[in-house]
Amino acid sequence: MTEPIIRIDNIVKRYGPLTVLDGLSMEVMPGEKLALIGPSGSGKTTILRILMTLETISDGFIQIDGEQLFHMKKAGNLVPADERHLHRMREKIGMVFQHFNLFPHKCVLDNITLAPMLTKDIDRATAEKRAMELLDMVGLADKARSMPAQLSGGQKQRVAIARALALSPKIMLFDEVTSALDPELVEEVLSVMRKLAAETDMTMLLVTHEMGFAHDFADRVLFFDRGKIVEEGKPADIFRHPKQERTQTFLRKIIAAGHRV
């Protein structure tokens, strides 16, 4: 029996008086492709941000690959993790953002090679060779020396994906990666992700409003509302036969808004 690679145990996330996640538990198996859907403000992006350690948790535990994320053992006790522990844990996780967050002062190649060279002591030649392979995979080998400002939104996002992959994380988080794109540029990013899902055994968590893509991409779909998992299951079940009324209402609204399921 394989162990889950992510085990979220009863976590709570509060921003002041606002409780975003209220006792959430879930598990993700290695290699699983998970789609997190739900209305905005339901907490799905917060989960990704917590897993990337961009947010802390107010309560609960998270285990990544058998180790505590926000806690570490000290003299037999679990204490809050220090920067060094977080640094080590982050090696397992990569994230792609809605707004790409490329480094505007560095060319595409340097965007990709910077982190491997700094955090993994990989020499420039090796890092560049790997970066070119990744650029080739996302179809942008000819843009290696371009600056981010010279790229379209879809191209920027493909570079951002390559940049995250360059660190070879076990888990990849995709946070609404097509939401900031013009409609005609969405497909080029989605096709890269499809290829990625087919060719690697990375664990992937995807927050998206692209229901059609979630359907094709995911092994399992989780529907979130108000910080809780309302319903989960295989894409075909969730999208064709949602059991919960809130899921039905949400999907109806999405379809009415013109998204394909």
Added chain:
Amino acid sequence: MIDWSGYIGLILQGAWVTVELTLMGSALAVVVAFAAGLGRVGRFLAVRALATTYIEFFRGTSIFVQLFWAYFVLPFVGITLTPLQAGVLALGLNVGAYGAEVVRGAVKAIGREQREACVALNLTRYQAMRHIILPQALPLMLPTFGNNAIELLKGTAVVSLISLTDMTFQAQVVRAQTGSTLVPFATILVLYFIMAWLISLGMRWLERHVTRGLDGVRI
């Protein structure tokens, strides 16, 4: 008829002192601006408190008083400085306090998204600052740094009060000896203007240099 050549030579000697003060004062100002500015956005409370105290103190008191402290009061605690050292110290620390706020503002202006990308790529705080935040913040600082440098240049005139023979001091000497106000003060007016103009040109060149490739576009 007055023979001006000797007097103009005197003023030019003073001009050199002004240039020296401006260059050394600016160098000190840049160093303390980065130290205090980065200290103020850092993660250590003690460092933040120290930086904030320095900034508020030196912005909140006059350069004139600071200069007198550096030159006349520090000897009482065993630190005796030459007039030039005292001038550079007072000017550098005074303008550095303004510069620190420029550094802080520019670093803050590089948004959350860039910082989060650094976390996601597992860079340390130092690596993020060195490779991502500062290279983008620097172009934002330069225009205001140019302003500060010109302010510092003009501030050098107060050092004549601690017997440094800067340009303004020499103009006063010439005025006393010749009885003419127009010639010495017209001369230093032009000289100050030229120096300020050279600073502007230099800063504009630097701006072009550090923003190359950025195209002024933020992602």
